[in-house]
Amino acid sequence: MAKKVVLLFAGQGAQKVGMGKDLAEANPKAKALFDRADEVLGFKLSEVMFEGPMEELTRTSRCQPALYVQGLALLEVLREKMPDLEVAACAGLSLGEFTAHAAAGTFDFETGLKLVHQRGTFMEEACEATEGGMAAMIGGEESAVRELAAECHVDVANLNAPGQIVLSGGVEGIKAAVAGAKDKGIRKAVELPVAGAYHSRLMKPAQDKLAKVLETVELKLSEIPVISNFEADAVTSEIVIKNTLERQVTGSVRWSESMQLLLNGGYDTFLELGPDGTLAGLMGRIQKGVDITTLKDAASVDAYVAAANG
Structure with missing residues (x-):
């Protein structure tokens, strides 16, 4: 049975020690993704995710790639268990927008991973300087x-x-x-207990550095619509993607409008991929009664697949 769903990806603050560990233990494809992330980044991100400590995982340069990798590992496992899954659109809260782009095929796993690590590092530096x-x-x-x-x-x-x-x-x-x-x-x-002033004018140095990196990145407009936080609209070209990902660093995350856009467009089934149910909670405030399921670990993926197969 084909399912047509909107994929939503978590933003910074959703991280939890242990995130992704059960996926890696239960699924070889997921484990390969975590191993590849460690290799590309040159440090043991998976160890920080699986074992902590929380102080290290909460560092912006760590939690952003951690949430990116876990979101895509959840999707990898879901697609393996549900090969007829049809993705209607993708969106992500702040950092999660990068995960959404990777899920939609705007850029490959490694390109996105390097981007989010650099973004997190630039933002961490801006936090320390202000x-x-x-x-x-x-x-x-x-x-x-x-x-x-x-x-x-x-x-x-x-x-x-x-x-x-x-x-x-x-x-x-x-x-x-x-x-x-x-x-x-x-x-x-x-x-809020945060390290700095995210999505404010104090992040301008991070935005400027990310803009230079984005200039060098090869990406493509996906056939699957991806919603921009900055514009609360679907991106329409490669130039718009780079521009919105850059401006999102200091700009407002228009999450409520982004979700309303999808709901008004007739999208009615949502999957949140991330360590907690923050986005499902927000959806309940945006519009009651929306069909949204949070997939946060191997067990929740299994339960979803079992329910879908009836």
């Missing part, structure tokens, strides 16, 4: 959150779901935004 932070604004109007961001000289980093927007910028600006949130009618404001 004093930045992020804060979640829960239960506020978008216009009020944007007004608050402008007043505090910080940026809108993530529009995750209705009533869930993340701000990013200098530490003082973020603290001011948290302190001033209630005055703007925002129900709750929480500082």
